[in-house]
Amino acid sequence: MIQVLLGGITRLTGSGLSITEWKPLIGALPPLSKAEWVQSFEKYKQIAQFKKLNSHFTLADYQAIFFWEWLHREWARLMGLVFIIPFIVFLVKKRIDRKMAGPLVILFLLGGLQAVIGWLMVKSGLNDNDTRVDHIRLAVHFICALLLLTYLVWFTLKLRVPPGQVQSVPELKKLNIFLLLLLFFQLIYGAFMAGTHAALYAPSWPDINGVYVPAGMMANGNLSYNLHSDPLTIQFIHRTLAYAIGITTIIWFFKSAKINRDSWLYKIRWLPLLLVAVQVTLGILALVNSPLKTAVYYSVVHQFTAMLLLISFVVTIYLSKGRPIIAND
Numbered sequence: 001m002i003q004v005l006l007g008g009i010t011r012l013t014g015s016g017l018s019i020t021e022w023k024p025l026i027g028a029l030p031p032l033s034k035a036e037w038v039q040s041f042e043k044y045k046q047i048a049q050f051k052k053l054n055s056h057f058t059l060a061d062y063q064a065i066f067f068w069e070w071l072h073r074e075w076a077r078l079m080g081l082v083f084i085i086p087f088i089v090f091l092v093k094k095r096i097d098r099k100m101a102g103p104l105v106i107l108f109l110l111g112g113l114q115a116v117i118g119w120l121m122v123k124s125g126l127n128d129n130d131t132r133v134d135h136i137r138l139a140v141h142f143i144c145a146l147l148l149l150t151y152l153v154w155f156t157l158k159l160r161v162p163p164g165q166v167q168s169v170p171e172l173k174k175l176n177i178f179l180l181l182l183l184f185f186q187l188i189y190g191a192f193m194a195g196t197h198a199a200l201y202a203p204s205w206p207d208i209n210g211v212y213v214p215a216g217m218m219a220n221g222n223l224s225y226n227l228h229s230d231p232l233t234i235q236f237i238h239r240t241l242a243y244a245i246g247i248t249t250i251i252w253f254f255k256s257a258k259i260n261r262d263s264w265l266y267k268i269r270w271l272p273l274l275l276v277a278v279q280v281t282l283g284i285l286a287l288v289n290s291p292l293k294t295a296v297y298y299s300v301v302h303q304f305t306a307m308l309l310l311i312s313f314v315v316t317i318y319l320s321k322g323r324p325i326i327a328n329d
Contacts (some may be wrong), residue, residue, distance in 0.1 A: 011133075015067070016133055018066040030070050080112075110144075111148065124137050135196050139191035175255065186242065187306060189237050213236070269316075285298045
């Protein structure tokens with residue numbers, strides 16, 4: 001989760017293109033001398049982001065944006081080490097059940113794949129034309145990170161939740177899956193919002209520049225382009241999905257009142273509703289403050305709450321997925 005937040009900070013501070021090379025092993029150390037810093041800065045000067053946006057940068061300015069991208073990559077390396085070393089030790093000592101080994105190897109490989117996807121995203125902005133990474137690749141990188149988080153949470157639930165706490169609530173489960181689907185698209189459009197700076201095109205709420213359905217939306221005749229690249233269309237969809245998630249979560253909350261009150265599911269039923277309320281509030285604050293520097297703080301907390309909301313939906317699905325008990329004749 002910290003890695004995802006570091007990725008968000010890197011994007012919001014415009015730091016993602018500061019390191020123009022990908023050296024998974026020897027790139028762990030930052031430049032250690034003045035000459036190395038100058039050499040790294042010279043490479044950054046060759047791309048469009050410097051030429052079109054940051055030509056005024058001094059070496060100190062460059063070092064400031066370099067820090068966030070370096071820390072994001074370094075945290076990824078740290079996660080790999082924290083995983084692989086204990087995994088090998090526990091496997092050799094036979095402290096890990098053989099049934100767990102396969103899923104854990106998959107988890108590690110997914111982490112490695114995520115690193116490759118991250119580099120392909122960065123590479124999309126290392127040219128003479130683009131001043132930022134491709135926002136679609138950014139969304140893929142973000143969603144894959146959340147899928148990795150979801151995989152880890154589900155794996156943990158399988159290990160830690162007593163079987164008796166997994167209820168059979170088909171109606172609630174279906175609604176929960178629908179919520180997760182809505183959230184999936186909402187998270188994609190959240191990445192589009194960040195990637196295109198769509199908030200800056202309409203930093204107002206509850207209206208969108210004085211109206212609720214912007215006249216300039218879908219101005220380009222290409223529907224596919226509008227859905228993933230037109231800032232006003234992206235913002236409209238992002239807002240609409242937020243309202244849909246809020247309303248559906250309220251319905252889910254009231255329906256969950258009928259389940260066993262001693263169950264874990266009942267005891268945490270308020271959590272998704274609370275997180276949705278906080279998430280909507282943070283989204284509004286991030287939006288209306290988007291022209292200001294404080295927007296970065298709101299956006300990062302907004303992203304963190306999105307992850308908590310995702311986890312809450314995954315947990316509630318798991319707790320409601322039990323099979324119905326069939327009594328013996």
